[in-house]
Amino acid sequence: MQKIDRSLHLRSRTFLRADNCDVADLAAICEVATDVTDYPLAATAEKGVLIYGCPTLAPRLSDPDFADALMAEWADALANGPGVIVLSGAEPDLAMIDRASAIFRELIARQNAAGTGGGDHFAKPGANDRLWNSLEKHCLADPVNFARYYANPFLALVSQAWLGPYYQMTAQLNVVNPGGASQSPHRDYHLGFQSADAVARYPSHVHRFSPMLTLQGAIAHVDATIEAGPTLLLPHSQKYEPGYLATSRPDFRSYFDAHAVQLPLKKGDMLFFSPALFHAAGTNHTTDVKRMVNLFQVSSAYGRAMESIDRTAMCKALYPAFLAAKDLTADQIANTIAASAEGYSFPTNLDRDPPIGGLAPKSQAALMHEALAARWTPETLNATLDAQAAKRLP
DSSP states (O other): OHHHHHHHHHHHHHSOOGGGOOHHHHHHHHSSOOOGGGOTTOSEEETTEEEEEHHHHGGGTTSHHHHHHHHHHHHHHHHTSOSEEEEETOOOOHHHHHHHHHHHHHHHHHHHHHTOOOOOSSSOTTSEEEETTHHHHHHHHOHHHHHHHTTOHHHHHHHHHHHOSSOEEEEEEEEEOTTOOOOOOBOOTTGGGSOHHHHTTSOHHHHHHGGGGEEEEEEESSOBOGGGOOOEEOTTGGGOTTHHHHTTSHHHHHHHHHHOBOOOBOTTOEEEEOTTSOEEOOOOOOSSOOEEEEEEEEEOTTSOOSSOOOHHHHHHHHHHHHHHOSSOOHHHHHHHHHHHSOOOOOSOOTTTSOOOSSSSOOOHHHHHHHHHHHTOOHHHHHHHHHHHHHHHOO
């Protein structure tokens, strides 16, 4: 009998069930105040969300010790603190953002004219304008603007803080039009994009590590007042272990509706949160504001990104822009390469692409850096990229 009881105990501990979720347990976690003194580099905490003033932080990012301290603080905030941070004024070049917005509007117009695209994971079709894989489409439409956009040091630093080096960037544009209704509360990729039945088949340790594989974020392309419906957030909810099973339950949705918070965002502000945080895009109550945000989904090198991206095409498009750039530092170019090129060497075909001089073959990102250092011609780089891609084929 003891063996059977032990086995049942292990099963209940290892395989979580929606029926065992108790909203009181979530409340006990979420109804704890965020203590800003635990995060000395934060400017303040509003409604439980940590706010970082980027214009003050930016001059100190060149100090490696300061950058490490900031990354450590963000990693702790996302895992053990409120699970969400706002980087106020993260991108000061508003003209560059406006140019990106114009590119996105043109791409959406073409998409709508062709009758393609659309859809949303957690909202009714037609509520929003979606541009899937805005990363690659942006890069190919205007490599110069893309290079400026993804050169942002805060985007690179927070991605590394949560995921370590060699992360993979993807992005999806979301425009919530006037009258667009809110999303249902949810968690995000990976487990958050599966049915409750499927989620229940994963052992509890997968529920714990799934959020560590991805960072969710966004940059505001317009000023978003509360009336315009910025993202609804439930601080600290990422710490509720069975939350992937609970988000579809009516009692948990009611709790979210009663306790979720919203913060206004200015153009250029960035928002980042754990994929396990309960959240939802808000209802746009305005009559004239199209709330445009570009959603970043940054993936660990050890996980799988949401979208298949032609990073070779992106590298070919970007390289001439890098050669001609007069206003990008080496660090900014490195940030853009990290957001576009493949930084991880595997999987590959080791018969054709053996590790020479190290434990892994040269990555696409390393090849880009090598080409820039030697000032290769675009034709040389393109041929080398094609040869490298061919080696990686099965």
